Amino acid sequence: MKQLVIDILMKLAKMDVDTKELTAQVEAQSLLIAALLLTTGKGESSSISENINNAIVTASRAGDEFLQSDIDLLLTHVNRLLAVTRQVDQTAATQ
Incomplete structure (x- = not known):
């Protein structure tokens, strides 16, 4: 039993x-x-932002193995990154 607990803890640590x-x-x-x-x-x-969004949408339509929730999650993260970039750019321009 003790060895089982140790193995589980080791696996959790690795994860x-x-x-x-x-x-x-x-x-x-x-x-x-x-x-x-x-x-x-x-x-x-x-234009890079538009190209990224178009590529994601096109890839999602090309195959049935993509879940809409996965596509939405990916687009959300890409848009978040682009928003951060725009914010940094605007902040730099005002300083």
Whole structure:
């Protein structure tokens, strides 16, 4: 019984480490995307935003394996990243 508890705790610890690693990876990618969008300039950011949204919608229509809730979640996160980028750009312009 003691060994079972130890094994469960070890698996939980590994899952926690994996979750933290995945979170760090996603945050790093978010920062990279924001930096790339800021680098492209204001005029190109909106076209990049439209291209990203169009690509997601097109990919979702191409296959039946995508759930609408997954697509909505992805679009929500992409739009959040783009909003953060716009906010940083506006803040930088006013300073």
